[in-house]
Amino acid sequence: MPNDVYAVGGYSAVAPAALSEPNPPPSMFKGKLGQMYFDTSVTPPDLSIYNGSSWVSTAFNEGFPVTPYVVGPSGQAGYQTIQSALDAANADGGGMVWVQPGTYTENLTFYSDIQISGPSEQSVTIVGIHTPPTSGTLNIDRLTFQSATHIFSSNAAGTTAIIMEDCSVNVTNGYTFNLPNWQSPGSIAAFNIGPFGTNDGFINNIGAATVAIFAAGVGNGSANPMIISGPTFFGPGMTINCPVDCASGANIVSTNNQYFGTFTFNGNSTAAFYNDSFVTGASPAITMSSSGTVSLSNVVIKSTNNPAITGAGAGTLTYSGLSFIGNTSFAGTLTLSGTTLTPDINTSLSSGTLSVKSTTANPGDNAGFIRTIVNGTTAYIPYFTNIAP
Numbered sequence: 001m002p003n004d005v006y007a008v009g010g011y012s013a014v015a016p017a018a019l020s021e022p023n024p025p026p027s028m029f030k031g032k033l034g035q036m037y038f039d040t041s042v043t044p045p046d047l048s049i050y051n052g053s054s055w056v057s058t059a060f061n062e063g064f065p066v067t068p069y070v071v072g073p074s075g076q077a078g079y080q081t082i083q084s085a086l087d088a089a090n091a092d093g094g095g096m097v098w099v100q101p102g103t104y105t106e107n108l109t110f111y112s113d114i115q116i117s118g119p120s121e122q123s124v125t126i127v128g129i130h131t132p133p134t135s136g137t138l139n140i141d142r143l144t145f146q147s148a149t150h151i152f153s154s155n156a157a158g159t160t161a162i163i164m165e166d167c168s169v170n171v172t173n174g175y176t177f178n179l180p181n182w183q184s185p186g187s188i189a190a191f192n193i194g195p196f197g198t199n200d201g202f203i204n205n206i207g208a209a210t211v212a213i214f215a216a217g218v219g220n221g222s223a224n225p226m227i228i229s230g231p232t233f234f235g236p237g238m239t240i241n242c243p244v245d246c247a248s249g250a251n252i253v254s255t256n257n258q259y260f261g262t263f264t265f266n267g268n269s270t271a272a273f274y275n276d277s278f279v280t281g282a283s284p285a286i287t288m289s290s291s292g293t294v295s296l297s298n299v300v301i302k303s304t305n306n307p308a309i310t311g312a313g314a315g316t317l318t319y320s321g322l323s324f325i326g327n328t329s330f331a332g333t334l335t336l337s338g339t340t341l342t343p344d345i346n347t348s349l350s351s352g353t354l355s356v357k358s359t360t361a362n363p364g365d366n367a368g369f370i371r372t373i374v375n376g377t378t379a380y381i382p383y384f385t386n387i388a389p
Helices: 082-091
Strands: 004-007 036-039 046-050 055-057 069-071 095-099 102-105 114-117 124-127 137-141 144-147 161-171 187-195 210-214 226-228 231-234 238-240 244-246 251-255 257-259 263-265 270-274 277-281 286-288 293-297 300-303 316-324 335-341 366-374 377-385
Touching: 069 082, 082 095, 082 114, 263 270
Parallel strands: 069 095, 095 114, 102 124, 114 137, 124 144, 137 161, 144 161, 161 187, 187 210, 210 231, 226 244, 231 251, 238 257, 244 263, 251 270, 257 277, 263 286, 270 293, 277 300, 293 316, 300 316, 316 335
Antiparallel strands: 004 036, 036 046, 046 055, 366 377
C-alpha cells in the first residue's frame, strides 16, 4: 500500500487525480484550496487539507468533519485557539470551524459566513463575551456558552442572521444575546436550547430585530426580562423562564408554549397566543399596557395575583376559551372582549351531585370546568350552558 495518497478536492465531473509519494505533495500539486493529503505512513492515518498556503491536519481519524479549521490540542488540530481558526476561515472567505472537546476561555470576534460547531454541547464549553458580525450570517451548533454577564454582546445596529441550534447557555446575570440595537433584517433564531444560568433574560433588543425560538427552554430568573421589539415567533414546544417585556414594534405569534414570567405589553406591541399556558405564581400573568391588540385563544392562566391580568393600556385584550386556575380577576382599567372559562372547583365529592355555577351573567357565555382526579390523574370536564346564573 502506498504511504501517501493525494487527491484534488472541490467539485469535479470526473474522478480526482491521485498520486503516490513518500513525502508531502509536490509543488505542482499544491495551490488549490481543498486539496487533500491522506498519509498512511503514520498510525492512525492522518488526513490534511491544503488551505491555500499550508497543509492543515483535520484529525480525520477522530471523525471530525473535513474542514481545515479544526481547534484542539497541538498535534491533533491545526489551531489551538478558536479565534485563530475563525481568523483563518475568514481570511479564506468563510467555512466551518470545528472545535474538539474541551473548555476554551476566549472573548471571540465572529465573522459572517462562518459556522462554528462541536461534537456535542456536553463536550465543548466556551467561556467569554463574544462579538457577532454586523452583517451576513452566523451559524452556531452543538456548543455550550458560559458567561458571568452576556454571551453575545454588541451595541452596533447589526443586521446579521444569528442561528443557534443544539446548544446550552449559562449566564449568571445578563443576556445570551445582548444586542439592543440589532435591526431588520437582522434576526436571532434559537432551536433546541437549554438554559442553565441564574438570571438570563436571553434577548435584549429594542431595534426591531426578528426573533424565532422553537423547541427550546430559554431564560432564567426574574432580574433581567427578555426585551423584544420586532416580529417574534415562539414555539411550539418552548418555555420561557424569565419575564418578557414587549416594546413598541413587537408582534408575537405563540403556539403551544409555557411561560413562567409576566408578559408585559408596552407601546403599540401586539400578540396572538394559541394553546399556551402562563404559570406565574404570585405575579400577574399578563400586564396589558399597550395601545395594540393582544388575543388569547384556549390559553390557561395560573396566577394568584389579584388581578391575574392587569394593566391600563389603550388597546384591547381579546380572549376565547380562556381558563383560569387561581385568581380570575381582570384589572378594571382593561378593555376586554371575549369569553372565559371559570376556574377550578377544588371540591371533594365522595357521593351525591356536585353543582358548579358559572360567573358571568350573559346567557350563552356560561362555561366552566369540573376537575376530577382518578387514580392520581387529573382530568377536566368542560360544561356549557345558556342559563344565566
